[in-house]
Amino acid sequence: MNILFDQGTPVPLRRYLGTHLVTTTYERGWSELANGQLLAQAELAGIDLLITTDQNLRYQQNLNTRHIAIVVLCSTSWPKIQRHLDAVQAAVERASVGTYEEVAIG
Numbered sequence: 680m681n682i683l684f685d686q687g688t689p690v691p692l693r694r695y696l697g698t699h700l701v702t703t704t705y706e707r708g709w710s711e712l713a714n715g716q717l718l719a720q721a722e723l724a725g726i727d728l729l730i731t732t733d734q735n736l737r738y739q740q741n742l743n744t745r746h747i748a749i750v751v752l753c754s755t756s757w758p759k760i761q762r763h764l765d766a767v768q769a770a771v772e773r774a775s776v777g778t779y780e781e782v783a784i785g
Contacts, residue, residue, distance in 0.1 A: 680727045682771070685717070686710060687732035689757040695764050696771060714740055722747050728774045737779060748774035754784035 682696060684703040693701040704710050707724070709717055714736060721729055728748040732755045736742075742749065750770045752760060760767065763784050770780045 680771075680774070681725055682728045682730060683707070683721050683726045685729060685731035685733060687755040688730050688752065689755065689760060691757055692730070692760060692767065695768065697768075699771070718745055718747060727776075728771065730771075734781070742777075742779055746776050748776060748778045749780070750774055751779070751781040752784055753781055756784070759784050 680699045682699050682701045684690065684693070684701060686704055688703075690703060704712070704717065709720055712720060714733065718729065718740065722745065726747060728750060730750045730752065732752050734751055734753060736749065736751065750767070752767065754760060763782065766782050770782050773780065
């Protein structure tokens, strides 16, 4: 699966996503793209899953027409996310075209 990390997604998470190919918006030169542009560019590039920390994304974009899966981490804190790696990994494995899932990070 081709996974794209949005700006707030902690990069160390990539080590815990097994055999998936992970890139970041920064690495692709997409750091300045607005959400709608980012989703469109990611779809054109063949990205299967966007992992983001933007909890407002579903309110800002019409996700019904998108052909990309989205997983939202409800924290940008790497130490907190580390405590919920199983939940993040499970959400990644469940992801399929057009799905949206939030992972609660407490």
